[in-house]
Amino acid sequence: MENQINNIYRLRNKKKKELSDRTKKIIVTSAALVFAFIFILPTLLTITNSFMSAGEINSNYGAIYSNFEGDKKTFISKTVNLKFIPDMVTFSQYYTVLLKSPEYLLKFWYSIIYAAPIVVIQLMLAVFAAYGFSRYESKFKNAIFFGYIILMLMPYQVTLVPNYLVADYLGILDTKWAIWLPGFFSPFAVYLLTKFMRRIPKELIEAAQIDGANEWYIFSRINYPLCKGGVASIAILVFFDYWNMVEQPLILLKDADMHPLSVFLSKITSGEISLAFAVSVIYLIPPLLIFLYGEDYLVEGISYQGGIKG
């Protein structure tokens, strides 16, 4: 008798637990869904709106820009209409951007010209430097590495002052070199790659040394191949950073004609809002492709950063 009652209780408790587990799961999942939607909303909105006609965009978002201009208070529309699906899908924005207004493509090209060499050279230098830091660690070397960390953590507003002075001294202000050179030597990639290399088992390197491998051999046949994944992931992070640079061109390139698309795009005025979305999408394509193909690398790269002592 007692046993039966106990059994019933147990069953009921089990059911209750299952039920609460299920509701928990539903709550967590729906919360995650809401969050995820908010996170991708801007990307989604930019892409779908880029297929609208100029007229549709003006009537949807005209309220913002006529207000934004300040001096002319004419409103194309009273309020903003948030719309995801265009009335009629058209490529007219892309047509205008790609064929009729070459300045956007030129700026796009500038963005590539600034970012690509920085990614390549910063990583090349960093692979070497990281090897230097991870081998034969000494107190002096570690102190220098700590200096790199401090430098990495400084906001642009601090490092831009020295950068400006050097660029001025070398006479490279207002040229690509003013952007490139500080980017080449930025300590970010060095820091992360050193952390990667320090995790390579020491036994592996010692075994190679016993077999008579010299430093260059160890570097090129052991450390570098084992860090290829790390190089890829850090390259992605560095690219995202320099693709979106705003501070450096604003200060180091006085000539607005030389600014990359990241700065130029923000100065789009009321007459051109219809183009803003299409230009944004074009600007989004390189990072989007890299993101889609390299997300696992990206996650790996970020994961490696945890713990500053490394």
Next chain:
Amino acid sequence: MKLHSIKLNSIKTNSIKKKRAMNFEKKSLFSWLFLLPSLIGVLVFFVIPFIVVIGYSFMNNPIQKEFVGFSNYVNVWNNASFRDASRNTLVFSFTAVPLAVVFSLLMAVMMESKLPYKSYFRSAFLSPLMVPTASIVLIWQIVFNFNGILNNFLVKFGDSKIDWFKSQEGFIVIISLFLWKNLGYNMILFMSALAGIPKELLEVAKIESANKFQVFWYVKLRFMSPTILFVTIMSLINSFKVFREVYLLTGDYPYGPFYMLQHFMNNTFATLDYQKLSSAAIIMFIVVSALIYVLYRLENEYGKDVEG
């Protein structure tokens, strides 16, 4: 005989040791060669000019080069816009950074639970990393503009419109932007830390009949303290980077709470006032270094028994 061989052996090992030590030194020198290119660049582009900046901060101007003591610092310190800017930046950072740490930790815990389609969620949360600054600015304008979406909602629910870019509520604009952009990144950091907690530790806690909250609070959080420190520092740095978006949203001379140290620096660059620039940069350098040092010490205190 025996003694002799032992002696011989010890001499042999000694000489091998010496040889090894020499080799070690030679090779360690060789490892410096790898460091050299980066080191030279960092010295030329960051360290040496920074020393020059320190010099400038104590001079009356770069041409006369007269030593004026701390008067540049006093001037900057007494500068009203510098004070405004520092206050706004500090208020923003001290609100946004804790929020970012807590929210991203919650998100990491959420991702750790049984969530279907986990990898899709991860992609969604990480996607802000790749969205170009300009698109972000466009969308934030659509949402927060006086005639924007958010105000539409407010009016629908019977509230009055808020001029987000010209009121104290503008704070919400930048904090939302900052959180949106950085939570995914931080979440990944916490996820990898959560995955790195030894399973045995959690099992022991379970056997000791700790409940879920206790496990989280006393075991997981403590174990993650280096990551919490790192996320805090990174968020702090990124809170300085939010200037990009704020600048593009509001321009050179924005309304009250939007005026950040970065605006001050930018505007000072425009007039190329070297004394002001260098002393402001050094004040920022000292404050950021001090903050990092304090965080570092805090983590050492809190997490020392975990790391062993």
